[in-house]
Amino acid sequence: MERGEVTKFKWILVLELAFAGAYIALTRGLFLIYLVSIGYNVQGISLVMLISAVASIIIGSLIYRYSSFIVKRVKLKLVTFHGLERAMWFFIPLIRDPSIVSVMFSLYMVFSFFVSAFMNFTIYGSLEESDVKDVLAKRSASGAASNILGFVLGTFLLAFLPMEDKFIYIFALGAVIGLLSTFLVAFLNLSHLEGSPLPKAIKEPEKIFSSSLFFTILLTGGNLLGIVWIPYVMNVLGGPDYLAASLNLVGTISSIVASVLWGGIRLKTLRFGHILNVLNPLMICFTTAPTIHVVISAFNSFTYTGANFLGNFLFARYKEWFGAVRSSVLLAILGNIAILIASPIGMVVKEDYTLAFSLTFVIFILSVLLSLVAIPEVAVVSEDTARTYSFILYRNSVMGYRTTVEISKETAVTTVRLLASILVFMVLYVIYRLLFIFMT
Numbered sequence: 336m337e338r339g340e341v342t343k344f345k346w347i348l349v350l351e352l353a354f355a356g357a358y359i360a361l362t363r364g365l366f367l368i369y370l371v372s373i374g375y376n377v378q379g380i381s382l383v384m385l386i387s388a389v390a391s392i393i394i395g396s397l398i399y400r401y402s403s404f405i406v407k408r409v410k411l412k413l414v415t416f417h418g419l420e421r422a423m424w425f426f427i428p429l430i431r432d433p434s435i436v437s438v439m440f441s442l443y444m445v446f447s448f449f450v451s452a453f454m455n456f457t458i459y460g461s462l463e464e465s466d467v468k469d470v471l472a473k474r475s476a477s478g479a480a481s482n483i484l485g486f487v488l489g490t491f492l493l494a495f496l497p498m499e500d501k502f503i504y505i506f507a508l509g510a511v512i513g514l515l516s517t518f519l520v521a522f523l524n525l526s527h528l529e530g531s532p533l534p535k536a537i538k539e540p541e542k543i544f545s546s547s548l549f550f551t552i553l554l555t556g557g558n559l560l561g562i563v564w565i566p567y568v569m570n571v572l573g574g575p576d577y578l579a580a581s582l583n584l585v586g587t588i589s590s591i592v593a594s595v596l597w598g599g600i601r602l603k604t605l606r607f608g609h610i611l612n613v614l615n616p617l618m619i620c621f622t623t624a625p626t627i628h629v630v631i632s633a634f635n636s637f638t639y640t641g642a643n644f645l646g647n648f649l650f651a652r653y654k655e656w657f658g659a660v661r662s663s664v665l666l667a668i669l670g671n672i673a674i675l676i677a678s679p680i681g682m683v684v685k686e687d688y689t690l691a692f693s694l695t696f697v698i699f700i701l702s703v704l705l706s707l708v709a710i711p712e713v714a715v716v717s718e719d720t721a722r723t724y725s726f727i728l729y730r731n732s733v734m735g736y737r738t739t740v741e742i743s744k745e746t747a748v749t750t751v752r753l754l755a756s757i758l759v760f761m762v763l764y765v766i767y768r769l770l771f772i773f774m775t
Contacts, residue, residue, distance in 0.1 A: 340524075344461060345470045347523055349477045354516035356478035356587075360485025361509030362424045364583050366440075367565045368493070368576050369502050373431055377566050377691070381681030384562065386437040387444035388674035394445050395668040398452065402660045405456055410525040413453040417520050420446035421513035424506040448667050455663030459651065460528050467651040472598025475640065479591040485509070486584035494577045531660060541722070541729035543653060545709040547669055548728070549702055550646035553609075554673030556698035557639060560616060562681040563691040564628075567619070571688060574625035585629050586636035593640035600641075602648060602712045608641020609706060613699040615639070620692035642702075649712060 370380050398404055423443040430436055458467055492505050568574040568582070597608060615635040622628060650662045684691040707715045709728055714721035 341462065341466060344523065345466065345473070347519055348458065348470055349473045351516045351519045352474040352478035353481045354512055354519065356481030357485035357488075358421060358509050358513030358516060359478070360482045360583065360587070361489050361512065362506050364482070364486060365489050365493070365502070365505060365580060366427075367561070368569075368579050369428065369506075370436075371566055371569055371579075372502070372576060375433075376570075376686065377563055378682050378685050379433065380562055380566070381678040382433075383437045383440055384558070384674050385678035385682070387441040388671045388678060390441040391444045391448040391671040392668065392675055395448055395452075395664065395671060398449075399661070399664045399668060402664060405452060405660050405664065406528065406531045409453065409456070409528045410521075410523065412449070413457065413523075413525070414517060414521050416446050416449035416453065417517045418514060420450050421510050421517060424510040424513070428502040428506045444671070448671060451667040451670065452664050455666050456528065456660055457523065457525060459662050460531055460660070461525075464651050468598065468648055471644070471647055471651070472594050475594035475598070475644075476591050479587045479594060482587035483584060483591075485512075486580060486587055490577045490580040490584060493580055541726040542711070543665075544729040545705065545725040546646065546649045546653070547665065549705045549710060550649075550666075551669050551673050551676070552698055552702040552705065553642055553646065554670055555676045556616075556695050556702065557643075558674050558677035559680055559691065559695050559698065560619070560635075562677060563684070563688060563695075564619060566686075567688045568625055568628055570686075572623060572625040572628075574628070578625055578629075581629055582632040586632040589633040589636040590640045593637045597641040597644045602645065605641050605645040605648070606703075606706060606713045608638045609645055610703055612638035612642045613696065613703060616692040616695040616699065620689060645706070645713065649710070652712070 367380060370383065375383070420443060423439065423446065427436070427439050427443065430439060458470060462470060488508075489505060492501060492508075496504060564582070565579050568579050569576065593608075597605060612635070615631065615638065618631050618634070619628065622631060647666070650666055653662060680694060681691070684694065706713050709721055709724040711718040711721040711725070716724075
């Protein structure tokens with residue numbers, strides 16, 4: 336693309352997230368509050384997240400294996416999944432049965448996986464590294480600004496709408512705003528992505544492995560913190576639902592500042608945000624005044640944004656030889672793997688919040704240690720030493736993986752088939768229940 340086309344392309348992407356930010360705030364941003372309000376505890380929330388993550392990982396693994404799906408009819412698939420993801424929120428608040436809520440949210444997560452994969456491919460496959468970093472930072476800022484409006488509106492509606500039906504109206508409003516972002520996506524010219532080449536070999540697999548491992552551990556800690564923080568504030572500290580929503584609001588405001596500051600900083604400097612992020616679970620655990628958690632949310636969002644940028648910027652650098660398609664799909668898969676890991680932990684710890692926050696602290700520590708010794712771009716040791724540690728970690732993991740595959744390949748295949756069959760039957764059951772509800 337010419338420079339003028341690149342500028343237009345980037346602004347469409349920035350504006351897309353400007354609408355999507357409010358949509359996310361009014362739907363996914365309030366979903367945990369919705370689950371708590373209808374009686375879910377940490378174990379129930381974790382189960383919903385676990386089921387949705389399994390479904391997304393199954394789909395993601397297939398797409399990674401057959402990556403040609405991503406490079407054919409790119410725009411049509413992006414717009415379709417983009418719209419379907421948003422439309423799901425018209426139906427989610429209509430169902431309160433735990434199993435059906437899990438299935439509905441799983442469908443949403445599958446659509447969300449495709450949206451993430453195609454949006455990542457659109458960005459990584461169309462832009463150079465400097466433009467990728469620029470558009471990611473601007474999208475983060477515009478999405479956060481829109482998030483603020485969404486959370487302000489969401490907090491207001493939570494406080495003043497009737498208790499029984501408020502989430503039906505809030506989620507529907509969010510879905511409508513989200514569909515406006517789908518309208519913007521339709522104006523993207525993605526013809527240059529059709530038939531994009533798929534690299535046949537990976538030059539430095541140890542780098543991809545160590546970066547993926549670091550990012551997965553980081554996201555696992557973030558997801559676990561997200562699962563237990565809202566129930567802790569509402570159920571243990573006695574904070575109302577609008578106070579819980581204000582945590583998201585203040586965190587979003589903080590992320591705007593973070594996006595501006597972290598977006599133009601070199602990779603080695605981003606590690607300071609990563610290190611400071613370790614403090615958050617400890618501050619949450621030892622703070623008993625609900626209102627102080629609003630301040631902690633601001634600090635948490637600021638540091639977590641920097642740590643998150645570290646992972647995304649690494650893949651922006653690697654995509655030149657790893658490929659935009661694989662980078663895009665892998666990033667989407669890593670997010671769901673993190674949910675898959677965090678959800679069982681949440682189910683095990685249940686309402687033992689001290690244990691939950693302690694585990695989150697340990698997880699964040701592991702991600703920091705890994706990045707500082709095994710990722711050459713940000714390590715405190717020499718690049719050669721970091722590359723050696725990365726290769727040793729990769730080699731040992733591959734050897735263990737091959738041994739495991741040889742022992743349990745048939746079991747794994749059978750398990751995947753069973754999960755796929757269960758998902759199909761659950762989807763059919765949801766369709767039947769929805770038709771029954773609408774007909775009666």
